[in-house]
Amino acid sequence: MERVAVIDMGSNSFRLVVFQYEPGSWWSLADEIREATRVSAGMGDEGVLRPEPMDRALRTAAVFSSFLRASGVERVDPVATSAIRDAANRDELLASIRERTGLAVRVISGAEEAWYGYLAIVNSLAFEDGFGIDVGGGSVQLMRIAGRRLEDAESVRLGSVRVSEAFLPGEETSGKQLKALRKHVSRTLAELKWWEAADGRRLAGIGGTIRNLATAAQKTLDLPDVDVQGFLLERDLLEDLIERIASKPVSKRASIKGVKPDRADVILGGAVVVAAAMDHGGFDALEVTEAGLREGIFFERLLEGRDPPLLEDVRRESVTNLAHRFRTDDLHVEHVARLSLQMFDALREAGLHRFDDVERELLWAACMLHDIGMTIDYDDHHHHSHYLIQSAGLPGFDPRELELIALVARWHRKGDPDASTLRDLERKGDSDRLQLLCGVIRLAEQLERSRDRSVASVRLEDGEKRVTLRAVTGGDAGSDPSVAIWSAQGNADVLGAAIGKAVKVVGPAE
C-alpha cells in the first residue's frame, strides 16, 4: 500500500490530506488535518499578506510538516492558490516556510487550479459535456468540458473570502450590498463568451463553499443519511438559502445546519457568486461533487501515464474500488452479478419487466457490493452492506442511485423490499424497480449459495401461470447444484411478486 499527501494552502484554510492506495486495486482517504488559517485576511486591494495571518500560516505549515515526518509519509505535494499567488510579499512567506519546515511549496497558476478542478470533476462524476465552477477563498475557476476534455478555463478573483471582505463587511448584510456583489460578478464574467448553458448543459460545482451550501440545502429535505456527492442543488433552493443566510447577522450564520463555523462569515459571499454565475450562464442547477483541488492533484499522480489522467469509467471504478477496499470474494460476487444480469435480460426479453440499462447498471453495482458487510459481521451482513455503501459513497452515482444500490444490497437476503426509506429521493416506479432488482439478486445469491459457481447459468422458461428458472451446471463432473437449488427454491417469492407470476427453480435434469 502506498501513501501520498497533498497540502492545499488556500485563502480560507490550509488542509493536509493523506491518500492511500494499492496500485491497480483501490484508493481511499487516509487522514486529514485542517486549520482555518485565513491567510488572506486583511489583504485588501494592496495585495499584501499581513503579519498575523503569515504567522498563522507558518505555524500551520510547521505542524503539517511535523505530522508528515512523524507518520512517515514521504511523498507530499504542497500547493498554494490564489491568496498566496496574488500576494506581493509571497516570496517572504514561502522562504520562511521552506526554511522552517523544508516544504517546497508550489504556487499554482489560475489555469493549473482550473485544471485540477477539472480532473476532480471528470473523475468523480459521470460527466461527458458541460461546465464546472470551483469556488475558493481567493479565486473562482470556471471551466468548459467537452468529451471529458477541458476546452476552456478561466480563473477570476471572485473567491468567497475576497468578495466578502470587499462587498459584505459588517455584521448585517443589506439588499443593496448583495445587489452590488451580483453586479460585480456579472461584470467580471461579461468577457467570458463561452460561459453559457447552451442546450441545457450540465454544471458541476466543487470547493468547500459549495459543499457547505449543498449540505445546508440537503438538511431542508427529508433524505436518507447520504453525503452531498452527486447532489443536484437547484437554483431556487440556492436562492432560498441565500435569503435565509442573509437574514441572519454573521455571528448567527453557523446556526444554519451544514454551515461550518469558520466559514460562516464568507459563505454568503460565496453563495451569491455561485448564484450570479449561474444566472449569468443560464444554469438551473448545480451538481455537487465532494472531490476538489486536492483530489485533482491526487488523480494526476494515481493515473500517471494517462493523458489526460482520467478514470475510464467513473461509476464502474467507484464500485470496484469499494469492493476491493472491503476485500470481497471476487469470483463469488462476479458470478452473482453474471447470474443476475442473465435473469434481468431474460425477464426483459420475455416482457416480464420494463426496466432498462439504468436499472441493469444499478443491479450490477449492488451485486458487486452485496457482501461487503461481511467485513463487519456475518450476522446481518445485508444491513451492514447497506450501511457501508451509504457511508463510503459511490462517486459517479447521485444520492438516489446510491441509496437504490444500497437498498438492493440490503435486500439481497431476508425481508421484504421497501422503497419508503428513499424518502424525498423516491421517484415514481421505485417501489416496483426495487422489488424486481431485489427479486433477481436474491435468487442469484442463493443459486451461488455454496460460492463454487456450481450453477453456471440459468435458463428461463415462461409459462402461462408460472416462470421456471432452470439451473444449468458447468459440465464439470464434480459440480453439485443441490445446495443452490435447495436455497433458491425458498427464495423465489420476491421475484414472483415483482413479475406477478409464480417462479419455480428447478435443477438441470428435472
Added chain:
Amino acid sequence: MERVAVIDMGSNSFRLVVFQYEPGSWWSLADEIREATRVSAGMGDEGVLRPEPMDRALRTAAVFSSFLRASGVERVDPVATSAIRDAANRDELLASIRERTGLAVRVISGAEEAWYGYLAIVNSLAFEDGFGIDVGGGSVQLMRIAGRRLEDAESVRLGSVRVSEAFLPGEETSGKQLKALRKHVSRTLAELKWWEAADGRRLAGIGGTIRNLATAAQKTLDLPDVDVQGFLLERDLLEDLIERIASKPVSKRASIKGVKPDRADVILGGAVVVAAAMDHGGFDALEVTEAGLREGIFFERLLEGRDPPLLEDVRRESVTNLAHRFRTDDLHVEHVARLSLQMFDALREAGLHRFDDVERELLWAACMLHDIGMTIDYDDHHHHSHYLIQSAGLPGFDPRELELIALVARWHRKGDPDASTLRDLERKGDSDRLQLLCGVIRLAEQLERSRDRSVASVRLEDGEKRVTLRAVTGGDAGSDPSVAIWSAQGNADVLGAAIGKAVKVVGPAE
C-alpha cells in the same frame, strides 16, 4: 486463517455454522445455514423418529455436506442432541446420513450437551459463579458453575418441542394446560437439590428459545440498536411475554416481534419451562447470551490445550478480538489507552472525578476500538466505530456497557457527548460518566495525533482555577510533540466541562 464447521442436529432445527479464526489473534462467525427440520415431530412417548422428519433430516444433511465440500471447509464436527439421542431408531438415520453424505455424526450425551453449554456461558459472559439453563427442542440442560468451573449438571427432557407436543397441543392454549406444564416442570426438577439461587446467584440462559424470548422482550423497550447479548430478562417481563403469547392462537404468534415463524408453535412451551425453572430455583432474572452449543464446541477447539478450555478474561478478549478483526494500528490504540488511563487515574487522585474501575475498563475498551471505523472510511470514522462496536458486539459486556463503549468511541473526536441515545438503558450519572470518558479519550487521541508516541506521558498539575496537562516526551532526540500540543490545545473543552475547570495543555518546556 483457518475455518472449522459445526453441525448441530437439534430437535427443532439443524444448523451449520462455519467459524473462521487467526490463531492467537481473532475469531468470528463466517457462515451459517439453518433449516427448521423438526426431526422430533410426532416422536411422542414411543421415541421413534417418523419417516417424514427422517427424510427431511437426511436431505438437510446432504445439503450441508455439499455446502462444505463446495466451500472447501474440511474440518467439521457434526453432533446430534436430544431428539436423535433418545430415538429408538436413531442408528438407522445415522447410517443413512453416513452413507449418503459421509458425515460421521457424533451423538452427544446430556452431560456433554451441558458441558458445551457451560463452555458457551463462561466464554461469552463475565461469569464466575452462578447457574445456567440451556433450552433446546428436546432437552433442557441445567448447570451450576463455581469459580468458572462446572460443578453440577443435569439434562432433563423438557425441551420446547417435546413439552409443546405433550402439553400444549392445538391452536389455542388454556390456563389449565399452562398450569399442568408448570407442575410437570416442578416435579421434574424436584430431585435437583442444587438448583437454588442461594445468595442471589446469577442465572445465564442460552439456546434459540431464550434468544427469541429476549428479542421479543427487548422490542417492548426503547433501546439503541443492540443485540440480546448480555441482556437481563427479568422474571416479570418474561411473565408478561407468556401472557401475550398465550393470548394468541398458535398461527398468530409469529406476529409478535422477535418470535421466529418456525418457532412460533413451540416458543410458549419453552417460555413456560424457563419461567417454571426460574421459580423453582428462586431466580429473579436471566442473563442472555447468544453463544450456545455450537460456540461451546468451537471454543473447545479454539482453546485446545487449556483445561478447561476457557478464555482468560472474556471482556478483555472480546475487545482485542474486535480490534484485531478490523486490523487497527496496535501501537497507536494502545498508546491512546495508556495516555487515557494515566489521565483518568491522575484526575481521580486529584479528586476531580468520582468514577472507578468500572469506568476505567470502559474507557480502556473504547480506546482500543476508537479507530476501527477507519476500515469504513476516514470521513466520519468516529461514527463508523460506533456502528461497528454496536453491530459486532462485545460478549462479556451488557447492552448498556456496550453502548457506552460505542458512545465514547463515537465522541473521541468532534461533537458534544450526549447520553440520551442510551434511551431506556440510561442510568443515573451516565451523562457525567460519558462527558468525563469522552473528555479524556479526546485529549489522549490528540496527544497521539501524529501516531508516533512523541508524547510519552502526561503530568497533571491541579491549580486553583485550572488544570494543566504537561506533555512529557520520551527523551528520544527525534521526538517532536508539536503536532500533539497543537492538536490537544483545541480539544480540551470536553474534559474541562467534565471536571468543571479549564484544562490547559502545555509542552514539556513551557
